[in-house]
Amino acid sequence: MQEGRAGAERRGVTARVAFALVALHLLLCAALFDPKIHTGGDSVTYMLLAESLLRAGDGYSTQIAPGPPEVHTKYPPGYPALLAPMVAAFGRNFVALKLLSVLLTAASTALFVVYARSGRTRASWLLLALAFAVCPGVIDYSRWMLSEAAFLLVTLLALWQLERDRPDARLGPAFWMALLASVATFYVRSIGALLLAATSLAYLTRREWRKFMVHGVVGAGLTIPWIVRSRVHAGTTSSYLEEFLLANIYAPEAGRLGVWGMTERFATNAWVYATRELPRALAGSDSTWATSLPVAVVAVAVALLALLGLVYALRHRPGAPAYYLTLSCASIFLFQTSVADVRYLVVLMPLVLLYAADGAAVAAKFAGAWRGWLEPRLPALVAGALAVLALGAHAARIPENLDMIAAYRAGDRYAGYHPAVASFFEASEWVGENTPRDASVTVRKPRLFHALTGRRALIYPFSTDRGKVLESVRRTDYVLVDALYQTTRVYLLPALRQDEGYFELIYATDADPTNFVLRVRNAATAPAP
Incomplete structure (x- = not known):
């Protein structure tokens, strides 16, 4: 008991x-x-x-x-x-x-x-x-x-x-x-x-x-x-x-x-x-x-x-x-x-x-x-x-x-984000509002970008072989050049600079650090499913 x-x-x-x-x-x-x-x-x-x-x-x-x-x-x-x-x-x-x-x-x-x-x-x-x-x-x-x-x-x-x-x-x-x-x-x-x-x-x-x-x-x-x-x-x-x-x-x-x-x-x-x-x-x-x-x-x-x-x-x-x-x-x-x-x-x-x-x-x-x-x-x-x-x-x-929660509720969607992240989000939103729905984009964060924009996204190869990187990039219609990661500067930018004629700058963010959106000329886009 x-x-x-x-x-x-x-x-x-x-x-x-x-x-x-x-x-x-x-x-x-x-x-x-x-x-x-x-x-x-x-x-x-x-x-x-x-x-x-x-x-x-x-x-x-x-x-x-x-x-x-x-x-x-x-x-x-x-x-x-x-x-x-x-x-x-x-x-x-x-x-x-x-x-x-x-x-x-x-x-x-x-x-x-x-x-x-x-x-x-x-x-x-x-x-x-x-x-x-x-x-x-x-x-x-x-x-x-x-x-x-x-x-x-x-x-x-x-x-x-x-x-x-x-x-x-x-x-x-x-x-x-x-x-x-x-x-x-x-x-x-x-x-x-x-x-x-x-x-x-x-x-x-x-x-x-x-x-x-x-x-x-x-x-x-x-x-x-x-x-x-x-x-x-x-x-x-x-x-x-x-x-x-x-x-x-x-x-x-x-x-x-x-x-x-x-x-x-x-x-x-x-x-x-x-x-x-x-x-x-x-x-x-x-x-x-x-x-x-x-x-x-x-x-x-x-x-x-x-x-x-x-x-x-x-x-x-x-x-x-x-x-x-x-x-x-x-x-x-x-x-x-x-x-x-x-x-x-x-x-x-x-x-x-x-x-x-x-x-x-x-x-x-x-x-x-x-x-x-x-x-x-x-x-x-x-x-x-x-x-x-x-x-x-x-x-x-x-x-x-x-304070961050209050700013977010007041309409600041980027409250509390690092400036580089806010700039990436700004560029992503622009792509979502200004590109065809069936467009595809080369981007460092494809999963996040896809969830934000609904656009198909592909990450560039982590390779110093510029030809390999360019081949991948040309499968897409656009490129988002971010300021988030060192890999973008090491792998993507050298390839883009090697053949600048393939790309056209169509958008740059106002936020610093600047993100760029490039159109790929003559893109060899993969067929839609």
Whole structure:
């Protein structure tokens, strides 16, 4: 009877804490919301794929480049499937579509409150839950139409169910829920395969043979269809695997890396993530605090504590969370340094916070006479310090963000954008209003440009072979020369200058830096589908 009352009281406390922290999370999401379209291509690609799912017989494809529709194989359909009902209801209303991410991070906050409670003191649990609820990296990705929020939620669901799964031979509801959630992570982002691998490894090391076999067979059976589809249509199981070995995806002619090159990349990326990207996750991706030395020092300390906690877990209680974090960090440290970004850390922040707290408890064991006092308190102090850092960073940037929202509501569509981005948008809008609907355009950001204009778009080759670049450009009717990327200056402009007679300047933006629109004379346009 007493155990029943204690359990009910515990659940009641957990529910009240979850409710309060979700409310706080939503308040911060509202204060830091960005109503504008994300300038990356991934965001609009998810929207286009959601539209594809809504069209009968479309076959999960995109129609961005000149020519027939292209079967899409890079992004699995999980997030577009979640987005599709919103697209059906609101069309291309980006503000409305972003609300899905807000709901997903709010649900993740509630789930973290439940997941983090096991095995921790009440103070440590409460402050860890607070640190996650106000985590700037997570809140930043609540305002973008990207897969991070969905991936975060299904990952937490899988980890929570794995924690509930008893270490015996019985295949109970928690086992099946964890398996299905892990498969869902794969269909949201391909790197979710690492969670499936980590769970299989955990069953293997614990000698839970039945679970190992069932998890492996069912997990493989549910993921193979997407892998086979990708192989059939793209010739590879994942385009990311091809990109791993390239020295630089923005300079393919630099070739591939060997063992020593990959080792150097691992070390470089580990430092980049600890000193540049983790500060952005702890203080905000666009916060000036993230570039300050004190926050960098805090981030390095958090990284070291998380590493200590992870190593301790791998030695004393290895399980799927520890294996998953290890595999994920190895993966992002071996990937392209040129695309290292906080987004890859955001989905790992629940485990980073938990292992940092565990690492603090391990570190306290070496505190000598202070051990007895520090060991139960240091995890809470670390979590509390991170929560204070996050709230301080939010307080510093909320006023500016509210000014941006006010300017946007007053009619400034480019409020808060970098001038180079605003100039690109201005040029894109001009193309959308002043060119034929069946026109095609060479542009550095074809997916974003296509979503803005409805025109077919093609990116130029990243090649110093000017003839190759010109051949590609002449397949389109227009060229938008942007001021966003170095690649435009390195690859596109030299080719255009080599044969200026092929091109006619028809528009230049008023905004600085100037973007140019050129008409391609005698374009060899690909036939329409």
